Amino acid sequence: MxxxxxxxxxxxxxxxxxxxxxxxxxxxxxxxxxxxxxxxxxxxxxxxxxxxxxxxxxxxxxPPRSAAKLRDWRATLTALANGFEPQPSPRATFASMIAPGTRGAREYPRFVADTIEFGDLHQLGHGALQWSYLAARLPAPLPHLVLDASSNDRARSDLPMRLNGAQRLSLEGDFDKTFRLYAPDSYERDALYVLTPDVMAVLVDAAAGFNVEILDDTVVFFTRVTDDLAEPARWQGVHELLTRVVPRLIARARQYRDERVAGQDTPRVAATISAAIAADSDAAASEPVSHIGPDGRRLERRNPxxxxxxxxxxxxxxxxxxxxxxxxxxxxxxxxxxxxxxxxxx
Known part of the structure; x- marks a missing residue:
């Protein structure tokens, strides 16, 4: 038009x-x-x-043709059979580099269950892009980490924003060949605490085709849309992320505390958690709220x-x-x- x-x-x-x-x-x-x-x-x-x-x-x-309707119905029925509800949104429902603001993006299709959602995110306006994504809520915030997958690069990285190269952290083995890791300055050891060898191994095996961003208490896997949600391959990818990768990241987030923040030193946190466990599950609410220091909350963009x-x-x-x-x-x-x-x- x-x-x-x-x-x-x-x-x-x-x-x-x-x-x-x-x-x-x-x-x-x-x-x-x-x-x-x-x-x-x-x-x-x-x-x-x-x-x-x-x-x-x-x-x-x-209106959509019969073939398009059939694809939508197939995706919706598959989601319902696996415990997900279709909830398209006219705006972004989580923070990420693919959704820098709630406006200027829409999510369709979008399927939601508890602390997990996945679907397609459409960036609106000039330079519009379409991403397939999966976002999962973590039990506690983690430092801002970005894993730039090399398998989905084109002429250069497909990340929607350029990051400061000085924040890149090089690791050994297949992980460095699969992902480029970015971590805030002085948070290199924290990144290694989150990305333990077993976490890196499962990321290489099950998430090599996705960029990964951990921002506050949300982890987002995203890549350019390639597979239709009416096709089995897309659902198999979601299954791999939810059963192999997300649980390990949740476990690391539950154990991580930023010792740079007052009141989050290891002995005090360990004693509080032990007391909560001993006092049964109702006392778990007394576990202290985790915080990330200001230097670890956001990565720096390249030459802002x-x-x-x-x-x-x-x-x-x-x-x-x-x-x-x-x-x-x-x-x-x-x-x-x-x-x-x-x-x-x-």
């Missing part, structure tokens, strides 16, 4: 300007009988184009000043493109039409 409207405006601009110039330059500002065929042809093409636009709009507004400048330049460029595609031809079309109308009056 956007392409159609843009071309229609440029068509009107070119034809009306051509008619206006012809009337002003060659006929002394008066419309003659010789201009009638050109005006009639222009009007006929315009009417046919508008009718085609109407048909295009009707076609775009059609340039990133802000690039964002501003991108918005300016996008606005200039819209002006070029719509406002400029609209003004020329109006000017050309007024030239023809003035000529007719004269």
């Amino acid at each position: 956007h392409v159609n409207f843009c071309l229609l405006l440029w068509y009107l601009a070119i034809t009306f300007i051509a008619l206006g110039v012809h009337v002003d330059e060659y006929e002394s500002g008066r419309v003659t009988r010789g201009d009638a065929p050109a005006i009639v042809v222009t009007a006929a093409i315009l009417l046919a184009w508008l009718f085609g636009t109407y048909l295009l709009n009707v076609w775009a507004a059609q 000043r340039w990133s802000r400048t690039a964002s501003v330049l991108g918005l300016i460029g996008w606005g200039a493109l819209l002006i070029l595609l719509y406002v400029v031809p609209g003004l020329f079309a109006f000017a050309g039409l007024m030239s023809v109308v003035d000529g007719r009056v004269g």
